[in-house]
Amino acid sequence: MLYHVTMDVKIPQDLPAAERADILAREKAYSQDLQRQGKWRHIWRVAGHYANVSIFDVRDNAELHEILSALPLFPFMEIKVTPMLRHPSAIREDDS
Known part of the structure; x- marks a missing residue:
């Protein structure tokens, strides 16, 4: 199943630099x-x-919830999820 997900990240300004760097590195590897x-x-x-x-x-x-909630940046995110399905007028068979 396809989902359109928007993620707005709001990391606190006072988060220690080392902690921020660690979270960003884990986020990149996981994603x-x-x-x-x-x-x-x-x-x-x-x-x-x-x-x-x-x-x-x-x-x-x-499964989507499990993935998103495991993101290292999850505590600092505003997330919006929109389920998607194939449009009946779509011509590409490989994008369902």
Whole structure:
């Protein structure tokens, strides 16, 4: 199942630099692993914001929730999820 997910990141300014660096490194490794697995299909940065727009391809709501809540930056995120399904007028068969 495909999901359109927006993530706005709001890291506290007073978070110690070492802790911030550790969280960001773990976030990058985790997200890249999910991309390699095909679960995090697309990720785009939102210009001018510490935010991204992503497409996830996972089994169901429960798997998406498990993935998102395991993000190291999760405590500092505002997340909006929109389930998606194939449009009947779509011509590409490889993007369902």
